[in-house]
Ligand SMILES: Nc1ncnc2c1ncn2[C@@H]1O[C@H](COP(=O)(O)OP(=O)(O)OP(=O)(O)O)[C@@H](O)[C@H]1O
């Protein structure tokens with residue numbers, strides 16, 4: 001049965017080791033956050049209209065689905081068993097046709113967001129799918145290194161695949177299962193959300209969307225052979241670590257930072273290449289430590305050292321920012337632990353792996369100093385669940401009208417109210433693929 005109103009949700013992530021080097025096929029370690037993106041899909045009265053309502057980035061657009069050149073676009077799509085097949089690169093002819101539809105969008109962010117949406121829409125849906133409104137709200141800071149683009153892409157890939165019957169809706173609230181059918185559906189979502197990420201920044205490794213799809217914690221390695229899937233090793237016994245997340249709120253774009261590293265790599269290949277290798281070796285070393293049967297103070301101390309080294313290497317490839325260095329200096333002066341930038345860098349967030357022997361007063365002092373710089377700091381919990389779906393059947397009758405009101409959802413003021421009204425940690429009975 002096709003639902004006419006439903007939610008899909010997917011988590012953000014923290015990269016603990018190996019951002020940027022992940023793009024170059026080196027191993028990296030990341031874990032899902034409890035912060036998430038939520039997408040509501042609701043049928044439009046006018047079924048010819050496709051509407052985007054993304055209040056978090058002040059974006060609102062409507063297209064008539066008959067303006068999409070479906071036949072022209074389909075000529076460039078390969079199908080296997082009725083399902084579209086992903087490609088190594090975005091198909092330039094399709095990007096061109098979509099760009100023509102978007103001609104008058106002045107903001108670069110809005111343009112890329114709409115391109116990513118329509119790229120997925122034209123592959124995963126057809127003109128027969130009735131028009132819907134797609135409304136996204138996120139409890140993640142956007143463009144801050146915590147995978148907001150990937151969690152958005154995963155929500156869209158999953159929702160569009162359900163709408164067009166490419167995958168089934170999930171049926172169980174037990175997350176940790178490995179039925180073959182469910183695995184295929186998750187793979188489908190993962191692969192298509194990667195195409196969404198490609199619209200955002202050309203050359204993503206796939207680590208962010210993998211974590212947003214599957215949740216939990218992973219060691220991830222992109223394989224350089226085209227059409228070979230990446231290696232994704234689930235880290236079930238991820239050690240418990242006290243992590244402080246600090247958002248400098250300096251805006252930046254992952255696309256620009258990934259492009260900057262590529263430029264440095266082409267200008268100084270002999271210097272950059274060993275740095276990227278070192279980052280990969282560091283992630284492999286960290287994996288061994290994190291999965292060792294014994295994990296205690298000594299291992300935590302080694303991890304802190306690796307965090308320090310990883311940050312230094314990221315500085316060397318040019319992706320830090322004075323504000324991120326300020327976070328590091330404050331954390332170092334107060335001796336609260338080891339700090340590195342996380343995600344693409346250039347602003348956004350840093351993580352501090354807290355030294356468990358540092359006095360609580362020092363941690364509070366550092367947090368106050370972060371606050372005085374205008375940064376937000378909070379302790380995070382890792383290992384959030386992967387992509388999930390919520391339909392009317394999963395919500396008690398008395399709550400349904402409020403939970404599924406598009407007007408209320410789009411107007412929710414902050415993360416707390418989003419989490420309270422529809423969040424995965426609440427009473428609503430989310431289902432997992
Ligand atoms: N809630 C949202 N609503 C609409 N678009 C969003 C939302 N969250 C993220 N996006 C899209 O993702 C873009 C930010 O992606 P970007 O890759 O630059 O940062 P990030 O994913 O937050 O960080 P990183 O890639 O370093 O983990 C936004 O400009 C927007 O296009």
Ligand SMILES: C[C@@](O)(CCO)CC(=O)[O-]
Nearest residue numbers: 019020022204205343344
């Ligand atoms: C910078 C990067 O390594 C992580 C962004 O969260 C890019 C990627 O892996 O796609």
Ligand SMILES: [Mg+2]
Nearest residue numbers: 147149150254
């Ligand atoms: Mg991103």
